[in-house]
Amino acid sequence: MDNSSIPYSQWAADLLHNDQSTVLRPVVLFLLVPTATFLLWHLVAYLNSPLRKYPGPVLASFTNFYRMYFAYRGDMHLLSKKLHDKYGPVVRMGPNYLDLDFSSLIKTCFDTQGVWRKTEWHGVSGAMVEGKLYFNIFSEVRPEEHARIKKPIAKYFSAAGVAPLEPHVDAVLATLCEVVDQRLAGDEAFGPSFDFSEWMLFYAMDVVAKTTWSQAVGYLEKGHDFDGTLSVSDKAYDYLVTIGMYPVLDKLLDKNPIMRVGPPSFGTVTGICLGHLVARMKGEDGHDQSKPDFLDRYLEAQQQNPEVVDIYRILSYMLVNVAAGADTTAASLRSIFYLSLKHPAVYDRLKNEILAAKFSQLPVPYAESRQLPYLEAVSRECFRYLPGNCFAQERYVPDGGLSLPDGSFVPAGTAIGFNAYVLHRNKEVWGPDAEEFRPERWLQADGETAEEYKSRLQHLNNVDLSFSAGSRKCIGMNLGRMEVSKTVATLITLFDFELEDPKKEWKIHNSLIPRASNIIMKVKKRSDASERISQMSSHY
Numbered sequence: 384m385d386n387s388s389i390p391y392s393q394w395a396a397d398l399l400h401n402d403q404s405t406v407l408r409p410v411v412l413f414l415l416v417p418t419a420t421f422l423l424w425h426l427v428a429y430l431n432s433p434l435r436k437y438p439g440p441v442l443a444s445f446t447n448f449y450r451m452y453f454a455y456r457g458d459m460h461l462l463s464k465k466l467h468d469k470y471g472p473v474v475r476m477g478p479n480y481l482d483l484d485f486s487s488l489i490k491t492c493f494d495t496q497g498v499w500r501k502t503e504w505h506g507v508s509g510a511m512v513e514g515k516l517y518f519n520i521f522s523e524v525r526p527e528e529h530a531r532i533k534k535p536i537a538k539y540f541s542a543a544g545v546a547p548l549e550p551h552v553d554a555v556l557a558t559l560c561e562v563v564d565q566r567l568a569g570d571e572a573f574g575p576s577f578d579f580s581e582w583m584l585f586y587a588m589d590v591v592a593k594t595t596w597s598q599a600v601g602y603l604e605k606g607h608d609f610d611g612t613l614s615v616s617d618k619a620y621d622y623l624v625t626i627g628m629y630p631v632l633d634k635l636l637d638k639n640p641i642m643r644v645g646p647p648s649f650g651t652v653t654g655i656c657l658g659h660l661v662a663r664m665k666g667e668d669g670h671d672q673s674k675p676d677f678l679d680r681y682l683e684a685q686q687q688n689p690e691v692v693d694i695y696r697i698l699s700y701m702l703v704n705v706a707a708g709a710d711t712t713a714a715s716l717r718s719i720f721y722l723s724l725k726h727p728a729v730y731d732r733l734k735n736e737i738l739a740a741k742f743s744q745l746p747v748p749y750a751e752s753r754q755l756p757y758l759e760a761v762s763r764e765c766f767r768y769l770p771g772n773c774f775a776q777e778r779y780v781p782d783g784g785l786s787l788p789d790g791s792f793v794p795a796g797t798a799i800g801f802n803a804y805v806l807h808r809n810k811e812v813w814g815p816d817a818e819e820f821r822p823e824r825w826l827q828a829d830g831e832t833a834e835e836y837k838s839r840l841q842h843l844n845n846v847d848l849s850f851s852a853g854s855r856k857c858i859g860m861n862l863g864r865m866e867v868s869k870t871v872a873t874l875i876t877l878f879d880f881e882l883e884d885p886k887k888e889w890k891i892h893n894s895l896i897p898r899a900s901n902i903i904m905k906v907k908k909r910s911d912a913s914e915r916i917s918q919m920s921s922h923y
């Protein structure tokens with residue numbers, strides 16, 4: 384009989400009552416019962432949800448698999464923007480998740496007390512160490528525990544705290560200049576084409592290693608991902624953002640107590656960090672005491688706070704530096720060069736400002752590069768245009784609920800989130816040219832008084848989520864900004880850059896951090912570059 388001509392339910396019932404189908408019966412029961420329960424559960428949840436009043440894709444209101452699919456594809460930022468353009472400032476993007484585009488709520492939802500808790504998806508980046516689940520500063524979602532583990536080291540990340548790390552950045556920056564000089568740049572004409580994006584990751588990873596344990600990993604010198612760590616790190620991020628949309632799956636995969644399933648985790652990086660920690664503790668790493676690094680500070684923090692900082696905690700501090708500090712900085716450097724070169728007027732103005740500056744030495748000291756207003760404006764515009772985190776920064780609505788500017792009320796326990804990529808392109812906040820790359824928006828405009836500019840800048844600062852805000856604001860912001868500023872000033876002082884084909888677009892895979900590739904570039908040395916580089920390198 385042709386089963387397609389009878390209703391599905393009757394077909395299933397016939398199948399169950401047919402004595403001859405003794406093999407099929409358990410199979411059908413096994414499939415039907417959970418499927419029906421799953422669908423019914425989702426239907427009841429949908430009908431009862433207080434979020435039903437909010438617009439969004441129908442599928443998204445039933446299941447988080449909707450978002451998971453776009454997280455997997457790597458274009459979550461584009462999806463969020465498209466949905467906000469279609470539905471307005473509130474979009475229901477999950478059964479219990481609202482994506483918001485209200486900059487007026489930033490101060491409320493990114494509070495300094497941790498009342499607005501991070502949602503569980505951040506916890507997916509926790510790591511199993513000897514059978515125990517360890518959360519780091521990024522992945523810890525419990526506010527009290529987050530404050531407890533952050534407090535002993537917060538001071539080392541202040542502007543004054545990171546200043547002594549500048550010699551470490553300088554040493555790696557000198558290596559970068561040498562590598563560009565010897566392998567990539569042409570003397571009189573532009574040299575061969577190469578993918579700038581991968582070199583920025585080699586550089587940023589070496590810097591974070593050097594500032595953390597005083598030794599670069601060696602990506603710049605070797606010129607490739609020689610130990611596979613960079614590719615593992617990409618996969619770990621892909622896993623975090625995809626499984627993070629359904630965190631319960633993490634318990635069956637990466638955190639499965641019986642058998643770990645899934646892509647490689649940060650295990651390799653953990654091994655590298657552990658090796659350096661052990662070597663330091665045994666006094667075997669030849670560390671120069673006159674150049675303190677993060678590891679010195681973490682060991683100091685252990686002395687001062689033994690009840691909080693044990694050896695595992697130090698390891699997690701080291702690990703989060705590597706996991707959170709390299710890809711973000713590389714992404715920012717890629718954006719600055721690519722977006723400026725795509726807008727030749729911007730690149731020319733930036734280049735002219737840098738070449739006109741009389742720097743006291745190379746690498747350019749941060750105290751000097753940060754004085755350049757156009758460099759600062761270009762950096763901030765890049766952070767705005769393509770933020771280092773292009774996923775929603777999620778929080779749970781606390782007791783008392785949340786009143787939205789549209790007059791509606793969101794109950795406690797709802798997950799809400801702000802995607803900086805969407806917020807930073809809101810025309811009501813940033814003006815009609817919000818979608819344009821225009822660094823001048825960060826400078827005093829013609830006819831604008833100093834007072835007006837100050838107040839406009841203050842407003843822009845308040846609605847800028849490039850480094851997040853409140854108690855979960857990026858702890859490494861001062862280091863990241865120092866690195867970006869002095870690296871751009873130093874590279875442009877020594878070399879001229881051009882895109883191989885200015886019409887070609889970069890490729891972006893958004894895996895929390897927008898991973899840009901295919902920035903095919905050519906470089907030319909400025910007249911005295913090689914001589915200045917060899918002078919500079921002799922100091923390191």
Ligand code: HEM
Pocket residue numbers: 520521522533591703704705707708709711712715770771772775776777848849850851854855856857858859860862863864867
């Ligand atoms: C220009 C470079 C950087 C950018 C754009 C950036 C951006 C961000 C953003 C947006 C967040 C919030 C993420 C979220 O909550 O979902 C964050 C958090 C964090 N960042 Fe950065 N970051 C940069 C550099 C660094 C560096 C150099 C380090 C460390 C050496 C670092 C360490 C961290 C840590 C530990 C957190 C978690 C903070 C917490 O939850 O308390 N970042 N970063």
